[in-house]
Amino acid sequence: MRILIATGGSEHSKIAVQMGAALAETVPLEVTVLTVIKRAGQQAEAERIVAEAERLLGTAVPNVHTKISQGHPAEIILRELRDGRYDLVILGEREHHTFIAHIFNATTGDRVLHQAYCPVLIAKKAARPVHSLLLCDSGLPGPSLLDRLQQQLPELLQSDPDVTILHVMSQISAGPGVKGEQLRANADVLIQEHSPEGDLLARDLQQLSQEGVSAQPKIRHGLVVDEILDESVCGNYDLIVIGAHQGKGWQRFLLEDLMERIVLGSDRPVLIIQ
Numbered sequence: 001m002r003i004l005i006a007t008g009g010s011e012h013s014k015i016a017v018q019m020g021a022a023l024a025e026t027v028p029l030e031v032t033v034l035t036v037i038k039r040a041g042q043q044a045e046a047e048r049i050v051a052e053a054e055r056l057l058g059t060a061v062p063n064v065h066t067k068i069s070q071g072h073p074a075e076i077i078l079r080e081l082r083d084g085r086y087d088l089v090i091l092g093e094r095e096h097h098t099f100i101a102h103i104f105n106a107t108t109g110d111r112v113l114h115q116a117y118c119p120v121l122i123a124k125k126a127a128r129p130v131h132s133l134l135l136c137d138s139g140l141p142g143p144s145l146l147d148r149l150q151q152q153l154p155e156l157l158q159s160d161p162d163v164t165i166l167h168v169m170s171q172i173s174a175g176p177g178v179k180g181e182q183l184r185a186n187a188d189v190l191i192q193e194h195s196p197e198g199d200l201l202a203r204d205l206q207q208l209s210q211e212g213v214s215a216q217p218k219i220r221h222g223l224v225v226d227e228i229l230d231e232s233v234c235g236n237y238d239l240i241v242i243g244a245h246q247g248k249g250w251q252r253f254l255l256e257d258l259m260e261r262i263v264l265g266s267d268r269p270v271l272i273i274q
Contacts, residue, residue: 001155002030003088006077006112009035009049012092012123017056019123019269020090024060026129026159031057032065034080036073043068074111081116087153090121093263113244113263113272114256119152120272121239122263130269132162134237135215136228136262139167139200145243146204148273150211157208163215164235165204167197168227187217225261232268240270 005020007013020031033053037046050066057064069076081089091109113120133156137145146165150157157163167187190198201217208215220227232240244259263270 001027001087001153002084003032003090004077004080004084004086005031005033005053005090006073006108007033007035007049007053007092008073009045009052010092014052014056014092015125015127016090016092016123017053019121019127021057021060022127022129023090023121024057026131026161027155029061030063030065031061032067032080032084032086033057034067034069034077036076037068037070040070073108074115077108077112078115081112081118086118087155088119088121089116090123093122093124117274119274122270122272124267124269127269128238130156130159130161130238132235132237133164133239133241134228134232134235135163135165135204135241136243137165137167137200137204138243139197144200144204145241145273146207148243149241150207152273153271157211157213160213161238163208163213164218164231164237165201165208165215166218166220166228166231167201168224169197169219169221170224185219187219190219191217224258225265228262229265232266237268240266240268242270242272244272244274 003020005016007017017033020029023029033050035046035049037043046068050068054064054066067080069080077089089112091112093109109122113122135145135149187201191202192198197219205215205217218231220231228240240262242259242262244256259272
């Protein structure tokens with residue numbers, strides 16, 4: 001897997017580098033570390049930053065490529081992603097105290113997240129090897145989250161992680177044909193009744209089984225963001241996997257809003273599959 005780690009030497013950038021080292025413990029990686037400077041006089045500091053990144057990656061990634069570029073960070077990162085055809089980019093995230101502050105203080109990570117063609121992994125707090133995945137499948141029309149994950153990052157599933165497939169049953173988004181009891185049912189009941197959500201879970205389970213990956217389905221009931229974040233903590237998952245940029249009009253706006261709230265509210269890494 002070819003990954004790009006963008007670092008500016010800050011604490012949240014170091015966490016992104018540490019996330020790369022943790023991921024390398026379960027998935028073979030080819031890593032490029034990129035730092036961006038605004039003027040030529042920052043060259044020495046940039047060299048110190050990439051040297052520190054190499055040290056943090058340590059023996060987990062023996063051969064690290066480093067790049068120092070001058071310009072606007074988001075533009076440089078996006079250009080490098082296009083030119084280098086990476087499978088994944090890892091970024092750190094500055095903390096925002098409120099969602100409103102997050103909206104009005106867009107960071108480099110926000111721009112990359114919304115414009116990158118490849119999956120984006122937002123590192124959070126202390127990084128650890130990825131042994132368990134919380135796969136949050138929305139069930140919306142189009143390629144499923146699992147389809148996209150298998151197409152874009154098949155190595156992640158080939159590392160034999162523990163996978164939980166989560167679908168949140170929300171009264172707010174439920175269609176008129178959804179029975180009241182289905183809004184309270186667990187995964188096994190929905191699969192047995194062949195409800196749309198049950199069929200979604202059953203299809204994902206079969207698809208993973210064919211790849212030799214064992215998984216368990218889970219249904220939670222309530223507000224989507226709250227339930228995903230609560231499950232991620234209760235299950236102590238190493239990585240949350242969500243989708244982005246699917247749908248049109250209000251549906252796309254809703255999904256991007258949910259994505260940003262999950263990224264902002266999570267205390268563990270979030271992988272966004274495009």
